[in-house]
Amino acid sequence: MTRKILIADDEPNIVISLEYLMKREGYEVLVARDGEEALAMIAEHEPDLLLLDAMMPKKTGFEVLQAVRGQQSAMKIIMLTAKGRDTDIEKGRALGADDYVVKPFSTRELVDRVGRLLGLSADDNPE
Amino acid sequence: MKSADLKLWVAVGLVGLVCLAWLLVAGLLLWAVLDPEDWATVTEALGGRAGLLLFLWALALFPVYAVINALIENHLRAPARLAEQARLRLESGDSRSIEPEGSTEVKRLTGVINDAIEQRETLIARMDERVREAARRTEQEKARLAALMSELTKSVVVCNLDGRILLYNNRARLQFKRLSQAGKVTGGSELIGLGRSIYTVLDRQLVAHALENVQRRLERGAASPSAQFVTSTRSGKLLRVQMAPVRAVDEDGQPSAERMTGFVLLTENITEDMRADAEKNRLLAELTEGSRASLANTRAAIEVLEDPAVDAPLREQLLAVIGEEVRHLSDRIGELQRSSSEALRSRWPLEDMLASDLIDAAISRIESELPMRASRAGDIDSIWLRIESFSLVQGLVHLAECLHRDCQVRWIELRLSSHKDRAALDLVWTPDPDADSPLDKSWESESIAGGDQPLAMTLKEVMERHGGDCWMDKETDDQSARCYFRLLLPLAAAQEELPPATFQRHEGRPEFYDFDLFQPGERSQQLDDCRLRELSFTVFDTETTGLNPAGGDEIIQIGAVRIVNGKILTGECFDQLVDPQRSIPRAGIPIHGITPDMVRGQPPITEVLPAFHAFCADTVLVAHNAAFDMKCLELKQALTGLVFDHPVLDTLLLSAVVQENHDRHNLDDLAERFGLTILGRHTAIGDAMVTAEIFLKLIPLLAERGIHTLGAALEASRKTFHARIKY
Numbered sequence: 001m002t003r004k005i006l007i008a009d010d011e012p013n014i015v016i017s018l019e020y021l022m023k024r025e026g027y028e029v030l031v032a033r034d035g036e037e038a039l040a041m042i043a044e045h046e047p048d049l050l051l052l053d054a055m056m057p058k059k060t061g062f063e064v065l066q067a068v069r070g071q072q073s074a075m076k077i078i079m080l081t082a083k084g085r086d087t088d089i090e091k092g093r094a095l096g097a098d099d100y101v102v103k104p105f106s107t108r109e110l111v112d113r114v115g116r117l118l119g120l121s122a123d124d125n126p127e
Numbered sequence: 128m129k130s131a132d133l134k135l136w137v138a139v140g141l142v143g144l145v146c147l148a149w150l151l152v153a154g155l156l157l158w159a160v161l162d163p164e165d166w167a168t169v170t171e172a173l174g175g176r177a178g179l180l181l182f183l184w185a186l187a188l189f190p191v192y193a194v195i196n197a198l199i200e201n202h203l204r205a206p207a208r209l210a211e212q213a214r215l216r217l218e219s220g221d222s223r224s225i226e227p228e229g230s231t232e233v234k235r236l237t238g239v240i241n242d243a244i245e246q247r248e249t250l251i252a253r254m255d256e257r258v259r260e261a262a263r264r265t266e267q268e269k270a271r272l273a274a275l276m277s278e279l280t281k282s283v284v285v286c287n288l289d290g291r292i293l294l295y296n297n298r299a300r301l302q303f304k305r306l307s308q309a310g311k312v313t314g315g316s317e318l319i320g321l322g323r324s325i326y327t328v329l330d331r332q333l334v335a336h337a338l339e340n341v342q343r344r345l346e347r348g349a350a351s352p353s354a355q356f357v358t359s360t361r362s363g364k365l366l367r368v369q370m371a372p373v374r375a376v377d378e379d380g381q382p383s384a385e386r387m388t389g390f391v392l393l394t395e396n397i398t399e400d401m402r403a404d405a406e407k408n409r410l411l412a413e414l415t416e417g418s419r420a421s422l423a424n425t426r427a428a429i430e431v432l433e434d435p436a437v438d439a440p441l442r443e444q445l446l447a448v449i450g451e452e453v454r455h456l457s458d459r460i461g462e463l464q465r466s467s468s469e470a471l472r473s474r475w476p477l478e479d480m481l482a483s484d485l486i487d488a489a490i491s492r493i494e495s496e497l498p499m500r501a502s503r504a505g506d507i508d509s510i511w512l513r514i515e516s517f518s519l520v521q522g523l524v525h526l527a528e529c530l531h532r533d534c535q536v537r538w539i540e541l542r543l544s545s546h547k548d549r550a551a552l553d554l555v556w557t558p559d560p561d562a563d564s565p566l567d568k569s570w571e572s573e574s575i576a577g578g579d580q581p582l583a584m585t586l587k588e589v590m591e592r593h594g595g596d597c598w599m600d601k602e603t604d605d606q607s608a609r610c611y612f613r614l615l616l617p618l619a620a621a622q623e624e625l626p627p628a629t630f631q632r633h634e635g636r637p638e639f640y641d642f643d644l645f646q647p648g649e650r651s652q653q654l655d656d657c658r659l660r661e662l663s664f665t666v667f668d669t670e671t672t673g674l675n676p677a678g679g680d681e682i683i684q685i686g687a688v689r690i691v692n693g694k695i696l697t698g699e700c701f702d703q704l705v706d707p708q709r710s711i712p713r714a715g716i717p718i719h720g721i722t723p724d725m726v727r728g729q730p731p732i733t734e735v736l737p738a739f740h741a742f743c744a745d746t747v748l749v750a751h752n753a754a755f756d757m758k759c760l761e762l763k764q765a766l767t768g769l770v771f772d773h774p775v776l777d778t779l780l781l782s783a784v785v786q787e788n789h790d791r792h793n794l795d796d797l798a799e800r801f802g803l804t805i806l807g808r809h810t811a812i813g814d815a816m817v818t819a820e821i822f823l824k825l826i827p828l829l830a831e832r833g834i835h836t837l838g839a840a841l842e843a844s845r846k847t848f849h850a851r852i853k854y
Contacts, residue, residue: 017427066600
């Protein structure tokens with residue numbers, strides 16, 4: 001079964017690259033441009049993993065995180081953020097993010113982290 | 128008759144009687160041993176000579192008198208005179224030697240007393256010299272302190288525990304002038320002045336909180352028990368204040384380890400710093416977070432481009448992304464370079480504080496201000512935080528208030544834990560299962576209310592200032608489904624506590640502490656019971672366009688001066704012309720000397736009265752014929768909203784109380800009677816000044832009539848005939 005990944009980020013310039021990379025790895029990719037759209041798509045598509053930007057319009061990544069964690073979902077979450085302060089990382093982890101990646105990041109490493117969280121080795125075929 | 132004279136006559140009488148008795152006994156012996164013939168011969172020989180015998184007896188009494196008189200003179204009268212002379216020297220301080228007289232012993236005693244007098248004189252002279260020397264040193268210390276304070280670039284204000292200003296430097300005066308809303312009118316003297324309350328500038332609760340922190344640190348034996356806080360003034364400026372204690376001095380002259388008699392405030396106007404700080408933070412965030420995002424986009428695009436499988440349209444898209452992001456970065460760096468010179472260095476003054484002190488302060492505020500109970504949990508006694516405690520306590524009270532208001536919570540727990548270099552302060556509660564989820568609330572984004580002065584900040588901003596963060600969540604491993612609001616705070620390095628003796632023994636006493644400024648005040652007493660000598664007064668006078676304020680006459684000048692601790696503060700006058708916004712009748716101009724040209728461009732009464740009201744704060748008003756001046760002020764109440772409800776004393780009425788036999792009590796008559804010179808009669812400040820001098824002369828005269836307190840003075844004024852005058 002194809003694993004679904006939801007990319008929630010309001011920056012189209014990063015979404016282009018992330019979308020390509022995740023698709024190349026064989027994941028089904030969905031894109032949300034703000035927090036509210038992300039929550040709606042999570043409810044509708046039940047993705048396996050959420051790449052969540054911290055700073056988004058309508059609802060911030062942290063608010064999305066709290067809403068999602070309240071639903072007892074099994075979805076894995078990686079926070080992507082330009083905020084590199086310790087307190088942001090601690091806040092993300094405390095609110096239930098599985099991983100926290102500070103921009104700018106290595107796309108190779110991000111792909112590895114996604115694979116690890118989805119229980120796949122880098123060489124496994126996700127399909 | 129003097130006692131010595133009586134003794135003399137008694138002694139002479141006794142000797143005379145003894146002689147008579149001796150003669151009688153001799154006669155009886157002769158009569159017993161002689162034959163009757165011989166006895167007849169004797170009586171015949173003496174017959175008719177009895178008078179001669181008595182004469183000889185009386186004659187013999189004169190030498191007896193002389194001898195006894197000499198004895199009494201030398202042994203009784205001379206010591207008595209010596210005692211009187213010595214007593215006189217003792218009581219009058221007369222240093223002349225006493226002339227020796229009387230017996231040898233008395234003369235020796237006189238010599239000893241003369242030596243004692245001489246010794247006393249030497250001692251007094253030495254003591255005078257030492258007093259003069261001490262006074263000279265005190266003057267030098269005062270001069271040194273004045274020089275030091277005038278050179279300081281920080282504003283220094285010294286207050287007693289009642290918050291009364293005892294000392295301030297020129298820098299403080301200039302700073303308070305800038306902070307004053309009416310600086311142009313008063314020069315800031317309504318805010319800062321000897322005897323004024325610091326609470327007109329700083330929030331009382333804030334100062335009390337800082338004092339509490341300082342007191343706790345003193346009790347704990349901290350080496351430098353100071354506290355800092357930031358506050359906003361009524362005119363919207365931000366002040367950074369550092370408070371240090373003025374310790375009480377023990378009987379042995381050492382500073383007390385725990386007791387304070389006052390505090391020193393070092394204040395700094397950081398309004399500009401804070402604005403620049405906010406700008407700097409914004410720039411930094413732009414530089415870091417903004418650049419991170421652009422770099423991430425660029426890096427991801429490049430890494431994707433490395434993949435040979437990328438098709439041409441995507442390649443074009445990715446190259447466009449890189450181009451855009453690089454331009455974006457260049458623009459941002461250009462903008463930052465232009466604006467970075469504005470960025471300044473200041474930050475909130477965070478200070479080290481034991482977590483238990485913060486939590487205790489928060490619990491006590493929450494329980495006193497809200498119908499809630501609060502408890503503490505966690506290892507709070509060993510964790511030191513680096514915080515701005517006032518804003519944090521305000522923030523915690525705000526959260527508790529929100530919980531009570533929105534979720535009807537009545538019990539909370541303040542729990543603390545530490546992780547690496549941060550502490551998590553959780554406000555924990557059990558939500559009502561039927562109520563809405565508190566997680567939807569955004570209390571951290573509401574302005575913090577609380578107290579008389581809202582903080583005008585949100586909890587989120589407070590946390591940002593601490594370099595921390597806050598959020599609300601449910602306990603994950605808690606069966607009771609409790610919620611918590613977490614404040615992530617910076618930790619401080621644990622402080623080593625020194626035993627009090629360490630600094631008590633080695634810390635030198637700064638020389639400029641040699642002022643007796645910290646006598647405990649009696650401000651807490653009812654005002655009426657306060658003694659006139661101890662009160663602060665504002666003596667004022669108004670000049671008006673005419674004598675009928677109710678008929679449209681307006682104030683054209685207000686002059687005032689304050690009396691604190693029985694001294695006229697001539698350096699802190701209020702002297703202001705007022706634009707009456709009407710014509711000035713020609714008839715009055717020769718009297719008050721104020722022409723229409725002089726009041727043109729001057730502030731109107733609506734600007735002057737608020738400044739004057741602030742100048743009079745916490746004082747008793749004094750005026751000559753006060754009913755008239757008070758009427759002028761009262762008529763402006765509706766326009767300005769200012770009520771002059773201070774106690775008012777009238778020198779006209781007080782003069783009538785102490786000088787019942789005089790009919791005239793006008794200012795000129797009183798000045799003449801008290802020998803005062805009026806400089807600038809019929810200018811408001813000139814009249815206010817002479818009224819103040821008259822008032823000071825009246826205080827001891829009132830005291831002679833048993834009128835010592837404000838209440839008694841007011842009551843006596845009411846009873847005088849002149850009190851019936853109405854305008």
